[in-house]
Amino acid sequence: MSSAGVDTLSPLLDQLALVPQCQLRSGPPDSILIFLAMPGMPPVPMRLQGSESIAAIKLRIQRLKFKGFVATKQRLVFGGHELSHGRSCIRDYGLDDGNVLHLVVRLADIRAITIETTDGKRFRFQVESGCKVGYLKNKLAAQTGEQLTTLKEQKLVLDEEELEDDQLITDIDSKGEAVINLFIRHPAKVATQQLERETVVTVITPNQKENLQIDASGGGSALVEPIIVNRKVKIFPAVMDMIGITTAGLENGFLPDMSTEGSGGVYFMKDHSGQSNVAVFKPIDEEPMAENNPRGLPLSVDGEGLKRGTRVGEGALREVAAYVLDHPIDGCKSDGTAGFSGVPPTALVRCFHMGKEFKIGSLQMFVSNFGSCEDMGPRAFPVKEVQKIAVLDIRLANADRHAGNILVCQDGDHLKLVPIDHGYCLPEKFEDCTFEWLYWPQAREPFSAETVAYIRSLDAEEDIALLKFHGWELSHQSARVLRVSTMLLKKGAERGLTPCDIGSIMCRETVKKESEIEVIIEEAEDAVLPGTSEKTFLETISEIMDHHLDSALSS
C-alpha cells in the first residue's frame, strides 16, 4: 500500500465504523471501497469498479453532493502522485480496498464574509473554505485598514469557543451561517450580525493606534528581494519592475489575496493602491505535498512531488527556469523583449508574507486575462499561439500542461495565450508528461517557417549552462530530459512533424503504457555499456530516435 494510504488510513478506522454496513459488504467482483478525502471534510467512502477510468470517477464525484466540483477542476492524488491519465483505470494506479484518494478542487468552495467597521464601512470579501482562521484574521486586518501586531491580537470566538489560527474555515462555518465574534485584545468592542447567509462582523477598534501596529519591514530588510546566487547575473528589467510594484503594495499594507484555484498556496500581490493584482507569489513551503500546503494534500514521504521525477520544494526553481529558458525569437530578454512562448517574467524571491514572516518562493508577473483555456473550447485559439506553447512544453517536458495553466488574453483583435504554472517542467523522467493541446486542431498543423527557425536555434547545452549561471545546476537526469526533448523537437521539426506528432511521442496514452520516448531511452540504455559517457549515450539515443522517426514516416 502506498505511504499516503498508510498515513491517512489509521484515522479512518473511526470513519469505517460510520460506513453503512451495506457499503462494507463486498461489492460486485472487481469493485473496491476507497475513501475520498477532501480538506475540512470527513473522508467519504466510495465503491468503484477497478476498471473504471479516472475520467469516469471524476464525473461521478461531480455528480455527488459537492456542489461545483466540476470534473475538469478536480485533481485526484493517490500515494503522493496525481492520477492524471483520464483514460487509465484505477487498478492501473494500484488503488485497492481501504485506500485514500485525495481530492483537490481547483475551483474552491467560497464563503462570503462581510465585515463592518465602527464607522459604518462595510467590506465584503470571499474566503475559500479550505483557508485557515489565521488567513481570515489577516484578511480582516488588511481589509479593515487596521494594522495588528500579531495574529494573537485578534480573538475570534464562535459559540463561546476561541478559534485556533490553524482551524479551517469550513470546520468553523460549514454552512456559511455561523456568527463569528471578533475581539481585539487591546480594548475593543465587537458587534456581529447575521445577514441572510452571510456572516457579518462589526469591528469597533480603539482610537489608540499605537496599540495596533505591525512592523512589516521585517527589521529593515526589503519586503521583496530577488534571490541571486551568482552576482554576475543581471536581473531582467521586467523582473525589477515587478519586484518594485509588488514592494509598493506591501509597503502600503496591502496583503495578498490567496487564489481560490491551484493545488498549492498561490497569492495575488497588490499594487500601491491595493486595487490591482501585479504579481503571483507561490511560497515553496506551500507547494503541493510540502509542509505548509494549504489545500490539505498529505506530506510527501520520499520528497517526490505530485508529478514523477520532480521534487517538493523545487517548484519555484522550475518556474524560474521556464522563464529563463524562454528565449526571444531575436534579441535578448535584457533589452525587454518577451520570450518566444511568452512565459511571464518570473523570479525566485524572498518575500514578506501575509504580514507575518518571510518566505521564499517564485514571484511571477500577474497577467490580466479573461479566463483560462479550461473555460472555452480551443477552436478560437490562433495556431501560432497554441504552437508557441507546444514548443515550450516539448522542450521542457512539462508534466503539468492542463488547460487551466494557459491564460486567455485579448491582444488587439486576436486572442493571446499565456502559459503559466511551470512548477513541474524539467522533470527527471518523461513518465508524467501531459499536454492538453495534443488534442487541439492547431497542434495538427505544421510548424511555421519562423517557428522551425526558432527551434533550429535551440541548444540544450547552452540552456543547461544558462541555468547553471543563474544558480540552478540541473540534476543529471533532468539535464538528460532537456537534452533528449530538445533533440526530439529539433529532429521532428526538421522532418515536418506537427506538434501533435512530436507531443504524442512524449506522452503516455495510459498510465501503464510507456511513451515512445521512454522506449527509445530504454533501447539506448540496453545498447550501451555501463559507464558509457553521456555524450556517447546521447549519440546512441540520436541514432535510435532517427530510426523511430524515419520508420514512422515511411509507414
Ligand SMILES: Nc1ncnc2c1ncn2[C@@H]1O[C@H](COP(=O)(O)OP(=O)(O)OP(=O)(O)O)[C@@H](O)[C@H]1O
Ligand atoms: N501569472 C499569472 N497571472 C494571472 N493569474 C495567474 C498567474 N499565475 C497563476 N494565476 C492564477 O492562479 C491560479 C493558480 O495558479 P497555478 O495554476 O500556478 O497554481 P498551482 O497551485 O500550481 O495549480 P495547479 O493545480 O494548476 O498545478 C491559476 O489558475 C490562475 O488563475
